[in-house]
Amino acid sequence: MKHSLIACLMIALPTLALAGPGEPVHSHSHEHADGHAHSHASGDTPFGKPGNPRMKAQTIDLRMVESHGAMAFEPNEIKVKKGEPVRFRLANAGLLDHEIVIGTLEMNLKHAEEMKKNPDMEHDDPNGKRLSPGKTGEILWRFTKAGTFDFSCLIPGHREAGMSGKIIVK
Numbered sequence: 001m002k003h004s005l006i007a008c009l010m011i012a013l014p015t016l017a018l019a020g021p022g023e024p025v026h027s028h029s030h031e032h033a034d035g036h037a038h039s040h041a042s043g044d045t046p047f048g049k050p051g052n053p054r055m056k057a058q059t060i061d062l063r064m065v066e067s068h069g070a071m072a073f074e075p076n077e078i079k080v081k082k083g084e085p086v087r088f089r090l091a092n093a094g095l096l097d098h099e100i101v102i103g104t105l106e107m108n109l110k111h112a113e114e115m116k117k118n119p120d121m122e123h124d125d126p127n128g129k130r131l132s133p134g135k136t137g138e139i140l141w142r143f144t145k146a147g148t149f150d151f152s153c154l155i156p157g158h159r160e161a162g163m164s165g166k167i168i169v170k
């Protein structure tokens, strides 16, 4: 027992030394070749960070649906606990491609505008996924800040047709 505790401390110490209070967050933006910039969720973001697959996660089933020209996520309101990993099990039950991008409302609205200029841009980031009709996928995310966040399909026209929802973190 004592032995393993020391081993843990030895691993943890250099990490602690690096993460001083003034350290910038490990979130970075980069510009795609088409000029479409977006933030890659490789670390902390204003809405949390990728979940650790080894941690126990809450599972939420999320379906992408279409009916009579309307598009939606079911459910479109999700409540999660701050700090607890969430496994989104996604299913595209429609006849068109759909995607999900998790972010702040501000980020997603800005991103939606960029998507109008580059409609072929596809997302496969820790906080986003695009699915063909009938396909399923998964996102593992950890919301580390309380607040209300957004998830949207940013394929042009889809958000306007109803494909967005909110995540309430408490």
Ligand SMILES: [Cu+2]
Binding pocket: 071, 097, 098, 099, 153, 154, 155, 158, 163
């Ligand atoms: Cu869509």
